[in-house]
Amino acid sequence: AQSVTQLGSHVSVSEGALVLLRCNYSSSVPPYLFWYVQYPNQGLQLLLKYTSAATLVKGINGFEAEFKKSETSFHLTKPSAHMSDAAEYFCAVSERGGSYIPTFGRGTSLIVHP
């Protein structure tokens, strides 16, 4: 069975500060991992995904995430937050060879202060 835990329903940072959104997963087989972003009044869109190539994955808008098998984590980072990064972020896991239906986390709301 697969599951995702996103630590912190809200994360608040100042503009220009480091962004760190945490995601831990549980999977009985090697997983595929995703980060989606949801801007206000919009649907989710893919930010980046891990599919077993490089463990450090770069996405759009300067975001990146690192797959750490030993920690079962896939945390999302960005060196310098911008006001436009304010959104809801969802981590998702999908098991290879199993159900291709991803399991989504509860989401983390990123608040960026000027």
Place this chain on the structure above:
Amino acid sequence: DAGVIQSPRHEVTEMGQEVTLRCKPISGHDYLFWYRQTMMQGLELLVYFNNKAVMDDSGMPKDRFSAKMPNASFSTLKIQPSEPRDSAVYFCASSPDRSSYNEQFFGPGTRLTVL
């Protein structure tokens, strides 16, 4: 290239009324998903289709919800009768094939308010 299209974007109705939400997936995508998003429950998968056939509807309240996909380019989610607890944002998403590394492409959502 058009993404997933949903209509209406907003729906306000009274308890007991029938509500129909519509979705047009991305052309060529074999999988279509209906999700419900609320503050309390987060993102919930209600039902999904593969090549127009229902694959799993275990997340959908069967007594009042029904989902159909009459052709590859159109799906509906119907609620009858609607209740205030159905108030949520409903998303439709599509995906190319059954590979689990595939992302899902989401529509803009329908915000449903049941008074």
